[in-house]
Amino acid sequence: MTHTIHKESPPCPCCNGESFSSLCDLGQLPLSGHYLDTKDASVETAALALEFCDSCAFVRKVKFLRSARRYDAIDRSTSGQLPFYTPKITNEISQGQNPDDFLLEIGSNDGTFIEVLHRGGFSNTAGVEPSLSLANLSKGRGHRIFHGYFDSDMAAAIVAETGKARTVICRHTLEHIPDPHPFLRAVHSILAPGGRVYIELPNTLWILEKLQIHEIWDEHENYYTPRTLRLCMRSAGFGNIVVREQRHRDASNITCWASVAEEDSGESLSPDLEMALCRSFPQKLATIQMRMRLLSEQWTHPAYVIGGAHNQANFVLYNGIGDAVEAFVDDSEFKQGHFLSAPRPLPVITTENLLAKAGPVTLLATAFPFPDWMDRIRKAREGCGDNWVEPYPEEFSRPPVVSGGVLQQE
DSSP: OOOOOEEEEEOOOOTTOOEEEEEEEEEEEOTTTTTTTSSTTTHHHHHHHEEEEEEOOOOOEEEEEEEOOOOOTTTOTTTTTOOOOOOHHHHHHTTTTTTOEEEEEOOOTTTTHHHHHTTTTHHHHOESSSSHHHHHHHHHTTEEESSOOOOOHHHHHHHHHHOOOEEEEEEOOOOGGGSSSHHHHHHHHHEEEEEEEEEEEEHHHHHHHHOOGOOOOOOOOOEEEEHHHHHHHHTHHHHHHEEEEEEEEEEEEEEEESSSSSOOOOOOOOOOOHHHHHHHHHHHHHHHHHHOOOOOOHOSSOOEEEEOSSHHHOOOOHOGGGEEEEEEEEOOOOGGEEEEEEESSEEOOOOOHHTOOOOOOEEOOOOTHHHHHHHHHHTTTTSOOEEEEEOGGGGGOOOOOETEEEEEOO
């Protein structure tokens, strides 16, 4: 079947540039986060490609007509994903907010972070959540939730009901917004004078520097680095912008505080490093893909992928090795008895199922956030003659060297 794809080309939200170059084209792929009940269930697919701004190196998903993901029916809880630095966030909130000041979380999911705020002494809270099931779950826990997508109309309705917010929390939401400026302007409109917004999202430098391609996700519309997030926030009218990089499990997040009250006087950093990383990315991606395909052709034992979430499915899909894989291994009760498209439907089995396999097997060390889990599997299968496959070449874990705006190859 031939897919006719029409591309949209809005200007860069960081510098208003209109010229973009291809970072990668991963083709027509199954939508992530969908677990099939049977091997024969239908699979929805979409084109996935990334591009970068030729002026400032901002990275985004290529905008295809009618390709934005919907979150109305998502029931994916994030209760197990709070970062270890959560107490630092609540401490920073307390430095600019009284306990009875209004605090709004946009993208509140099942209310887990609102619960954290309540334990921290903040009681005048509310959340915004587009998923009906997650909004109802949060309401059932006693939280005030506005159901729907946050925009200028919802911002006005919230202000009419609650007054303006002293603090807005937006964790792992902005990267899902196709056009960040209207969203950020709506955030700006809901903040009281002197109010602040806290933004948290994945750090795209982790993908560009370390070639962690499994962190590319079709739900992410825009890919921010600390520098481009600052540019975007500044262009949306925020000031007093403080941006930090923060390690989280096997990856990196960006945390950002910004104010409606002050102009941003932060230094304008050079895009040279990120531009060089973007320009070298296609060839390095091709190297990873070729390496994995050649390795998969040599596997003489059944191959199992450790982990059964979207990042493991992404790794298999982006490298085109699905035909060489037998199953994903994941102990989540929700995933048992289901299948992941990679792109053919592959079953999700438990660690216990894997440990019971007789004879040697091939194991992909792709449980990226959980090295202890992989170590337990290695120990339990000692003497089985298993072939463990590391997902990335060691040289890609070394920091890049840039001289004169050119990435130096070692």
